[in-house]
Every structure is written in C-alpha cells, then in structure tokens.
Amino acid sequence: MAEQENLQEHFIAVQNLLSKQKLVEELVHRQDMPRHDLVESLVHKQNLAELQRLIGRLPTSVIARILEDLSEEDRKTVWALVHDVRKDEILLEVSDDVRVELVSEPKPQEQSMMVRVFDLHEGRLRQIPIYHHQDMSSVKPIWVDLVTPEEEELAWAEEMFGVKLPNPKDLTDLETSARFYVEDNEEVHLHSDFLLDREDESRNVAVAFILKGNTLFSVRSEELPVFRLQRLRARAQAGYVTEAKDVLLDLYAADVEYSANALEDVYARLEEVGRQVFRSHMTNAQAAKILTTISEEEDVNGRIRRNVLDTRNALSFLMRSKLLSNDQHNETREILRDIESLDGHTNFLFNKINFQMDATVGFLNVNQNIDLKRLTIISVVFMPVNVLAGIGGMSEFSMMTHAIPWPLAYGSFIIAMIIIGYMTYMWLKAFEDRSIKGQRIGKNG
Structure with a gap:
C-alpha cells in the first residue's frame, strides 16, 4: 500500500x-x-x-x-x-507495448544514422560516427548496421566497406535455397525474418546478414526493438560480445526472447477472451467482436511460429557450416532448445484458439436457433388468426352479418381472433414447459 x-x-x-x-x-x-x-x-x-x-x-x-x-x-x-x-x-x-514504442526510432535522415558502425571498446559495443573513408583508417568494426538505406547510401557503404549489400526492398519472397549460403570469397549470407509485434499490428520484417571476416553487416527496411535492445545491452555490459558472430547469435537469441514475450501477450489476451466466451449468454455483436480478436491472435501466433521456424533454419545452417566455436555451438544449442519449447506453446495456442472460436460460433448458432424459434412461434400463433382474418374478409361474412351493426360484428370478430391467438400461444407455452420438465426428469432418472 x-x-x-x-x-x-x-x-x-x-x-x-x-x-x-x-x-x-x-x-x-x-x-x-x-x-x-x-x-x-x-x-x-x-x-x-x-x-x-x-x-x-x-x-x-x-x-x-x-x-x-x-x-x-x-x-x-x-x-x-x-x-x-x-x-x-x-x-x-x-510492458512490451511501451518497450516497443520507446525503442522504435524514426527513419534516420543523416548518413551517420543511416549507417551505424560499431567496434569493441573496453569490452563494450561502441558506435562510431563515419562520414569519410579517413574515418575508417583506425577502426576495426565488428558490426555495421543499415536501416532503410537508399540507393546512394548502399553504394556509399559498399564502397567504404568493400562488400556487396542487398537492397532491403528485395529481401522478401526469396527462395529457401537463396536465404542461407556461403560465397566463394567466404562471405556468409543469411536472410531471416524478425518479429515486429505492436499493439495495432504484427508482422515479420526481413533482415539480411552478411558475415565478412570479423565484421557483421545487417540490412533491413525498418527499426526493430530486438536490435535496439541488443545495442543497449552490449553497450552496458562488458564482455557481452567479443566478435561479430556473437552479435549475430545474440540477435537471434533476442528474437526468440521477443517471440516468447509476444506469446505471453497472446496468452493474456486469450484468457480475457476466454472469460467472455464462457459466459452463459452472448449477443451476436459480442460474438463478432470476440471472433475478430481471436482471428488477430491466431495471426500473431502464426507469425511467431513462422519467425521461430526461420530462426531455427538459420541457426542450423550456422552449425552445419562449421563457422562457430565450441562456446558458440553450445549457445546455439540453448537457443534451439528455447525454440523447441516455443513450438509446444504455439501448438497449444492453436488448439486454444480453435476451441474458443468453435465455442463462439456455437453461441452464434444458439442465438440463431432462438431467433428461428421465435419466428416459428409467431407463425403458429398467427396461423389460425390469419385463417379467421381471411374468412372475415370474404363477402359471405358480410352477408351473414348484414342484420348486425358492422361495428359490433367486426368488433366481436376481432375479439375472437385475439382470444384464439392467445389460447394458441398458451398451448405452445404449456407444451414447451412439459417438454423441458420431461427432459429434466429424464436426466435425474
């Protein structure tokens, strides 16, 4: 308190x-x-x-x-x-939503922000402002990070660092065989998806990694919380990274951690939906809203599953390529174990989503049956009334009642129609009550 x-x-x-x-x-x-x-x-x-x-x-x-x-x-x-x-x-x-908002950066406009260059200083990651070739003379970068680069920025970086960099606009819809490969000059290329989960949207962002010597190059179309968090951690903790491959593995590990946090959010939102689904009554408007929420969570869960699957493929490629040290192999195995645990959670969430969706659709069917039942009752109640109304509209009725003043004749006829309709309704209600009572007796017996 x-x-x-x-x-x-x-x-x-x-x-x-x-x-x-x-x-x-x-x-x-x-x-x-x-x-x-x-x-x-x-x-x-x-x-x-x-x-x-x-x-x-x-x-x-x-x-x-x-x-x-x-x-x-x-x-x-x-x-x-x-x-x-x-x-x-x-x-x-x-919270995750606030964290994403705080670490999200606007599209950089200056060249020093478009191309971020990092080296190791006293065991910590340090960003170096780079504007000219002379700035690179005494620098040994371990990570060069490019965010939303234009054509001229890409050409500038390629000339400065002597490496061919892909355009981030061309990173989507790649063949599986083109996502992970090693060039003849021993450059290692990896194209991976990283999750971006915000309150209003969730999507996978393609990132290209190139390992050339002791330098890691990363190219992507927008800022990602995983990259910002890793930069902050590597700056704050001495010895957090020691070489370029450590940076790459830590980014993949952080992506798995970020996916796990996103799954926890899906769990929390589905728990809230579950409390609404298991109520005794639900209107059609409420059911439609719940179905929309469930569909959104299913989309997030699917993207998380695709994201960790892509990360598993990238890590498996690194292990098969024999590029990692023994310590890095052990770290990669730990990341793969974390991914396996996430697979179980995504499968459970798929089943949970399907169950809640079926339950919600069941409520819609029940509401529809109730509406049809009401229409049926109305039709049965008014069926004898309609017959009487048809008789009252015939000329023979006027001939039979010509000696009776018409207000009295038609007033009596209307009263008779009301009485017959009410008696029909009461008979249907009594029949329904007997049916319900019989079902209860059958269950208790």
Whole structure:
C-alpha cells in the first residue's frame, strides 16, 4: 500500500512538472517581447533540468511504472531525460507495448544514422560516427548496421566497406535455397525474418546478414526493438560480445526472447477472451467482436511460429557450416532448445484458439436457433388468426352479418381472433414447459 502511494506521489510530481512546462511555454509564445526565443529557451531548459533531477532520484521500477501511465507525448519527453546508462534496465521493466514504442526510432535522415558502425571498446559495443573513408583508417568494426538505406547510401557503404549489400526492398519472397549460403570469397549470407509485434499490428520484417571476416553487416527496411535492445545491452555490459558472430547469435537469441514475450501477450489476451466466451449468454455483436480478436491472435501466433521456424533454419545452417566455436555451438544449442519449447506453446495456442472460436460460433448458432424459434412461434400463433382474418374478409361474412351493426360484428370478430391467438400461444407455452420438465426428469432418472 505504501509503495502504491509513493508511486502515485511521484507520478503526480512528474505530471505537474510536465504541465508546468507546457503552460509556461504557451504563455511565453503568447507574449510579444524582445529576445523572445532566448526567454523561451531558458524557461524550457530550466523546466527540463528540474524534471531530469527528479527522474534521476527515482528507482528504475518507479520510472518504468510512470512511463506506462503517461501519455505518448509525455512519455517521449520523460524518456529523453533518462540517462543512457539506466535505459536498458528500465526497458526490461516496462510492458512490451511501451518497450516497443520507446525503442522504435524514426527513419534516420543523416548518413551517420543511416549507417551505424560499431567496434569493441573496453569490452563494450561502441558506435562510431563515419562520414569519410579517413574515418575508417583506425577502426576495426565488428558490426555495421543499415536501416532503410537508399540507393546512394548502399553504394556509399559498399564502397567504404568493400562488400556487396542487398537492397532491403528485395529481401522478401526469396527462395529457401537463396536465404542461407556461403560465397566463394567466404562471405556468409543469411536472410531471416524478425518479429515486429505492436499493439495495432504484427508482422515479420526481413533482415539480411552478411558475415565478412570479423565484421557483421545487417540490412533491413525498418527499426526493430530486438536490435535496439541488443545495442543497449552490449553497450552496458562488458564482455557481452567479443566478435561479430556473437552479435549475430545474440540477435537471434533476442528474437526468440521477443517471440516468447509476444506469446505471453497472446496468452493474456486469450484468457480475457476466454472469460467472455464462457459466459452463459452472448449477443451476436459480442460474438463478432470476440471472433475478430481471436482471428488477430491466431495471426500473431502464426507469425511467431513462422519467425521461430526461420530462426531455427538459420541457426542450423550456422552449425552445419562449421563457422562457430565450441562456446558458440553450445549457445546455439540453448537457443534451439528455447525454440523447441516455443513450438509446444504455439501448438497449444492453436488448439486454444480453435476451441474458443468453435465455442463462439456455437453461441452464434444458439442465438440463431432462438431467433428461428421465435419466428416459428409467431407463425403458429398467427396461423389460425390469419385463417379467421381471411374468412372475415370474404363477402359471405358480410352477408351473414348484414342484420348486425358492422361495428359490433367486426368488433366481436376481432375479439375472437385475439382470444384464439392467445389460447394458441398458451398451448405452445404449456407444451414447451412439459417438454423441458420431461427432459429434466429424464436426466435425474
């Protein structure tokens, strides 16, 4: 209880500082004063500094909870103020949806961001800004990462590093034999799918890996949470990677871990759907919504299964190619064991999804049968009434009742129709009650 109160207190303090910053910026914008930009910059920096000091004093778990509760705009503001050393720990604490949002990066526009070059410095991964050939003279990169490169960026990287790089637009729909192979010059090529699971969509993103000597090249069409997390971990932990193949294996291991987290989310969402499915009654609108949710979860589960299958093929290729050391072989076997455990979960989820879908369709059939039953009852009730109405509309009826005033004749006729319809309805209801009672007696007997 005390921890919850402290968390609420810190959350309110962060929100107050964010609101204060927005209010002051709005007031400064409205004022027409000399040196307006200078005043605005000073006020902005002062508010951010105060907010940064507050964040710096908070524990990692508290910051993670605050980030989950903030709006998307405020979350980005607070995340930018978190020290880089603490970001990796916080990313491990927050929920998967928030983690994906925080690690997702906009499409880079500068060449230094388009082509990321990393080397090892004191056992840690370090990014090096590269603009010219001279920048590479004293650098021994172990990882070169290209995200959404244009044609000129690809040509620039190929010239600088002396390697042929594929265009990320051409990575889809490759033949199986073209996904993993070794060139005559001993370059190792792997084309793999990596899972991207967001709240609004889930898909597999193709990534091309090239191992040339002691350098790993990766090319893809968009930023992926797995790559960002691995960069953060390798920067924070000394000895996390020692060579290019370690980076490659860690990326595959992180992809399996990311797929496992996505499966946990599928489990949680299906549990919520299950609570709705096992209710005593469900409307057609509710059933349609549940079927949509189940279909989405089935799609995510299928993509996860395809993703881990592709990862298994890539790891098997690396083991068969005899490119890995003994330690790397052992790490690869551990990853393959994790994939085997995920296979069991995906199979279980497929069965669970099919069961819930069948149950939901069963509710739709029951609702349809109830509607048909109601229509049948209405038809039976009105059948004798329709016969009487037909008789009343004939000219013979008028001839038989010509001596009776027509309001009395037709009023009596309408009353008779109502009585007959009511008696028919009561007879059907009594018949149904007897049937239900007989079924209960049969079950108890």
